[in-house]
Amino acid sequence: MIRHKHSQYDAGPAAHPSDSIVSIQHLKKSFGDLEVLRDVNIEVKKGHVTVVLGPSGSGKSTMLRCINLLEEPSGGHILVEGKDITEPGINVNKLREHVGMVFQNFNLFPHLTAKKNVMLAQVKVLKRSKEEAEQVAMEQLEKVGLANRADYTPAQLSGGQQQRVAIARALAMHPHVMLFDEPTSALDPELVRDVLDVLRKLADTGMTMIVVTHEMQFARDVSNHVVFMENGLVVEEGTPSEVFDHPKSQRTKDFLGHLD
Amino acid sequence: MHASDLKTAFKKIFGLAFALILVMSISGPIIQQASGISVDTTTARSNETSTNNVLGDTPTRVTWEGVVDEGEQVTQVTLQMPEGSQFTNDSTMRPTVLDGTRRLDVGNTTNIDQHNSTATVTFDQPLTQGQRLRIELYRTSLPNVDGDVYITGSYTTADGQTHELAQSPGITITRASTEERISNWLGEQSWVQAWNSNTVLRLFLNPQLVVTSIPTVAYGWLLSMALVLIGFPLAVPLGLLGSLMKVSKRRLFNGLASIYTGLVRGTPLFLQIYIAFFGLPLMGVNMNQYVLAVLVLAFNSGAYMTEIIRAGIQSIPRGQEEAARSLGMNHFQTTFSVIIPETVRRIVPTMTNEFILLYKDTSLLAAVGVMELMLYSRGIVAVTGNMTPYMVAAVFYLIVTLPLTHVATKFEKRLAIADGNVAPTPKKKHHLFGKKNATKKNDEPRLPLGSKDELAQDAKSQAGKDTEIAVEREEGLHD
Numbered sequence: 001m002i003r004h005k006h007s008q009y010d011a012g013p014a015a016h017p018s019d020s021i022v023s024i025q026h027l028k029k030s031f032g033d034l035e036v037l038r039d040v041n042i043e044v045k046k047g048h049v050t051v052v053l054g055p056s057g058s059g060k061s062t063m064l065r066c067i068n069l070l071e072e073p074s075g076g077h078i079l080v081e082g083k084d085i086t087e088p089g090i091n092v093n094k095l096r097e098h099v100g101m102v103f104q105n106f107n108l109f110p111h112l113t114a115k116k117n118v119m120l121a122q123v124k125v126l127k128r129s130k131e132e133a134e135q136v137a138m139e140q141l142e143k144v145g146l147a148n149r150a151d152y153t154p155a156q157l158s159g160g161q162q163q164r165v166a167i168a169r170a171l172a173m174h175p176h177v178m179l180f181d182e183p184t185s186a187l188d189p190e191l192v193r194d195v196l197d198v199l200r201k202l203a204d205t206g207m208t209m210i211v212v213t214h215e216m217q218f219a220r221d222v223s224n225h226v227v228f229m230e231n232g233l234v235v236e237e238g239t240p241s242e243v244f245d246h247p248k249s250q251r252t253k254d255f256l257g258h259l260d
Numbered sequence: 261m262h263a264s265d266l267k268t269a270f271k272k273i274f275g276l277a278f279a280l281i282l283v284m285s286i287s288g289p290i291i292q293q294a295s296g297i298s299v300d301t302t303t304a305r306s307n308e309t310s311t312n313n314v315l316g317d318t319p320t321r322v323t324w325e326g327v328v329d330e331g332e333q334v335t336q337v338t339l340q341m342p343e344g345s346q347f348t349n350d351s352t353m354r355p356t357v358l359d360g361t362r363r364l365d366v367g368n369t370t371n372i373d374q375h376n377s378t379a380t381v382t383f384d385q386p387l388t389q390g391q392r393l394r395i396e397l398y399r400t401s402l403p404n405v406d407g408d409v410y411i412t413g414s415y416t417t418a419d420g421q422t423h424e425l426a427q428s429p430g431i432t433i434t435r436a437s438t439e440e441r442i443s444n445w446l447g448e449q450s451w452v453q454a455w456n457s458n459t460v461l462r463l464f465l466n467p468q469l470v471v472t473s474i475p476t477v478a479y480g481w482l483l484s485m486a487l488v489l490i491g492f493p494l495a496v497p498l499g500l501l502g503s504l505m506k507v508s509k510r511r512l513f514n515g516l517a518s519i520y521t522g523l524v525r526g527t528p529l530f531l532q533i534y535i536a537f538f539g540l541p542l543m544g545v546n547m548n549q550y551v552l553a554v555l556v557l558a559f560n561s562g563a564y565m566t567e568i569i570r571a572g573i574q575s576i577p578r579g580q581e582e583a584a585r586s587l588g589m590n591h592f593q594t595t596f597s598v599i600i601p602e603t604v605r606r607i608v609p610t611m612t613n614e615f616i617l618l619y620k621d622t623s624l625l626a627a628v629g630v631m632e633l634m635l636y637s638r639g640i641v642a643v644t645g646n647m648t649p650y651m652v653a654a655v656f657y658l659i660v661t662l663p664l665t666h667v668a669t670k671f672e673k674r675l676a677i678a679d680g681n682v683a684p685t686p687k688k689k690h691h692l693f694g695k696k697n698a699t700k701k702n703d704e705p706r707l708p709l710g711s712k713d714e715l716a717q718d719a720k721s722q723a724g725k726d727t728e729i730a731v732e733r734e735e736g737l738h739d
Contacts, residue, residue, distance in 0.1 A: 070582055070585065070586060094588070096585065096588040097587075100586075103583060107580055107582065107583035111604075120598075166583075173588065
């Protein structure tokens, strides 16, 4: 069954760049001599789900990590909600409050329960009271279907459950953009579905999402925009049907051919 | 009223006079016989290990000496030990007759009466004027009292008359403690005697010395425990500070911490103790030696803890910091809310081992005279010439170190399972610990946990692109 895309219910984003919540312009990133991002340009519209595809080493994760400055860009500009985050003197912590991130390896804090994982940054960064943070935490855990696991530690949870807690943890900060760095890659196949369901529901709420993934079906069903990257460059981008059904570049065809 | 006063006064005077007559009639012969043998020496050899005390109810050697008076000829002397004294089958007596400094060979027979606590020597020829009789009683026990006791007795002259001996000078006794009495009792048990007949067992595991040294060694143990229980917690903040300086990007902090750990870990604790205990007084700094001991231990251990905590911090996967930072937490918040708490969990086994090491290292303080477990046991060894107190000391070290080692190993295993480094054993409650990681490890072909960051992935893939893509293809098939 083909799911409805949220863009079909709402007004739909306008096409001009000012609607971009994230605008990546000529982004470059090198690690020493290794040039990982050569010239990346991506526009992410508010409320859109953008899926980034590409082989390993294409730089898609590095690009994602540049958006919340876990990696410092070597060149180019990134505008988040109109603000250039590559400018010196930017408040990195403030930026990150609005840009949630979910990692491949979940990165839950192992010494804290699921609930406390979700509460920690709320209390420390947003200065919410414990009661409020707990309430928000329970709401978010409820949304990812893990309210009944609130008092479990990460070690007591499956990978899929951990990833859903990690999503709840990011959402509790009420971010404006969510970054997903291969959120299902470290999961057993049978656990992938639960996480993708959470992502689908989140997309339905109108959350702006940038998802680096290898889940093609998910990309087809949920995304508004697909970006195909290779060797630090965007090789092809467009709507899912454009990229999947009528790929223009030979490299994209090869890649998708490998997968299908 | 008046009459009755008078009556009691008379009664008292009458009673006193009667008592006086009675005393004189009894003591008369003693005064008279005092000229028979003049008793001038009675001593008992100290039988307590660490003091000069003579313990009651403990085998000792008693020496009695008397000189035959003018015109007397003595053929037999019987010593009556004070009430509560004991002779056993092991008890022996040795009479010696001296004329001036010359030892006379006078034939004699001796007899110890265990029941009446008397020791008798009978001479073949009577002792004459000026001859000194010394009687040594081996392995006899004096009564278990605090205070002086006296040896009395009698002697027989050549004409067959028996007279009372003059009371000897007093022997001061200290009451024996429970463990000393247990030790004495043990000494009489045949199995203990059999045990002690083996040289090795006697020298290293003497049951009596085990019993008598326990209270002293236990006291030393308490002191050693106190030293480490105060020193160790003092070292923790030092180690935390040092480790934070070490992982700091600031060169000054880093350098200072490196100098600290380099010097302290690069030199023996023994040397550090010497410098502190002899160097500080030279500089006019005098403090209680226990305080100084604790400070030296803390200073030393702090350096090791610096490295332990530093290693712990650096073992936290980078993803943890990234996750915290990506939530908007600043460096300080990340360090103290995420990194340090997780480090604590990881370093518990190593810190337990550090505690064990520090506890054992308290023994080095013996070298500068800080009374602790080692020095107390050495004190007993020095007096007894027996290794048993050291064995007791070993036990007191082990009762702390062995359980802690066990605990540390358990923590280590639990941690390894929680980190997914070891497949959990099926029968134990592994669902608490390793499930996610264990399954992921086995089934997940791509990248292991945590520390591999994107840089590694990106860089690595340049070389191993083909295999990586192959793996990706596999994953893609899941869709």
